Amino acid sequence: MPRVLLATCAEMPAGDEDEHVAIAALRAAGVGAQPAVWDDPAVDWSGADLVIVRSTWDYTLRRAEFLAWARSVPRLANPAEVLAWNSDKTYLRQLADAGLPVAPTRWYEPGDDVQVPAGDVVVKPTVSAGAKDTQRHRDxxxxxxxxxxxxxxxxxxxxxxxxxxxxxxxxxxxxWMADRFSHAFGKGALLAAGAGATDGLYAVEQIEARQPSRAERETAEHVLDALAALSPAGRGDLLYARVDLVPGPSGEPVLLELELTEPSLWFAADASAPARWVEAVQGWLARV
Ligand SMILES: Nc1ncnc2c1ncn2[C@@H]1O[C@H](COP(=O)(O)OP(=O)(O)O)[C@@H](O)[C@H]1O
Ligand SMILES: [Mg+2]
Structure with missing residues (x-):
């Protein structure tokens, strides 16, 4: 029986609700799937046939350690070099420079003088997940x-x-799972006016099933197509990919985030997603 480890974090050692579905579906198909905490020194990562990065959301303040771990795992999805590229949102700058519609962004490094545009703004660290340390400001x-x-x-x-x-x-x-479009979901706005930053590991999200518009689907395809030229891997090298879009200033979809590191896949939004997941993972097992 192939052995697959789904990497999670110490705060949720059994994984989140997505992993429960993902693991149950894999087991039902004869794959020995188990959660494992990414920074637990007792885990034998090289003994697994495949390690899949999932809810590793506590890496944001320890990114170097997380990437060193990723490079040490022999059969990892997504690949370590993709995680290195994607776990810092400055990749959005490359996508914007390549002409893709990305949410308008100003970028600052320590030592820079910060200028904010007029109106409500969002301030976030370039290395962040789960809306942690991300806040909306009116002032x-x-x-x-x-x-x-x-x-x-x-x-x-x-x-x-x-x-x-x-x-x-x-x-x-x-x-997307193994470069096959699986499903879409809608997520409610997270940054209510005047709300403080989340205290937890991640902000709680309102999720619903959603059919993407044609424009959303096309924009997402363009983003994935751009990877071959801009990132260390092309779309075909990704076991999972999630493209997050919001309506931009003139209503057209703009990219808020391209999640190739630790996206929730929201299996609950589509009853046939677990079967596609199993197919994608089995295909990956045959490849690695
Ligand atoms: N420019 C923005 N305008 C409106 N909402 C935003 C903006 N940036 C972030 N948000 C809200 O904050 C959430 C988290 O931001 P995001 O950029 O997706 O980072 P992450 O999910 O990695 O924490 C989004 O899901 C969205 O609800
Ligand atoms: Mg996000």
């Missing part, structure tokens, strides 16, 4: 203070206008 001084606090701890920062169509339309996540 420019508060936005600059938030950015300065992050920069003072050595973190790079992004400042974006708050794309307020997300309040009504939400965000659309499109999920």
């Amino acid at each position: 420019a001084a508060a936005a600059r203070a938030h950015a300065a606090a992050l920069l003072d701890t050595g973190r790079a920062v992004m400042v974006q206008p708050y794309l307020d169509a997300v309040d009504s339309a939400g965000e659309t996540g499109l999920v």
Whole structure:
């Protein structure tokens, strides 16, 4: 029986609700799937036929350690070099420079003088997950203070206008498994006006099943097609990929995040997604 480990974090050693579905579906298909905590020194990663990165959400303040772990795992999906490229949101800058529609962003490094655009803005660290340390600000001084606090701890920062169509339309996540489109989901706006930052490992999200629009599907395909030229791997090298889109300033879909590291796949949004997952993982097992 092939042995597959799904990497999670110490705060949720059995994985999250997605992993419960993913593991049950794999086991039913004869794959020995188990959760394992990425920084647990007792785990024998090289004994697994495949290791899949899943809910490893506590890496954001220990990214170097996380990437060193990823490079040490012999059969990892997604590949370590993809995680290195994708776990810092500066990849969005490359995609924007290549002409893809990316949420308008200003980029700051420690030592920079932060300028915020007029109106509501979002300040987030370039290395972040689960909306942790991400906040919406109405007040420019508060936005600059938030950015300065992050920069003072050595973190790079992004400042974006708050794309307020997300309040009504939400965000659309499109999920691919082994380069086959699986399903999409809708996610409610996370940054309510005046809300503080999340205290938990991640902000709790409202998810619903959603059919992507033609424009969303096309935009997501363009983003994935661009990977071959910009990232260390092409779309065919990815076991999983999620493209997160929100309506931009003129209503067209813009990229908020391309999640190739630790995306929730939201199996609950599509009853046939677990079967596609099993097929994708079995195909990957035959490849590695
Ligand atoms: N520019 C923005 N406009 C509106 N909402 C945003 C913006 N940036 C982030 N958000 C909200 O914050 C959430 C988290 O931001 P995101 O960039 O996806 O980072 P991560 O999911 O890695 O923490 C998004 O799902 C969205 O609800
Ligand atoms: Mg996100």
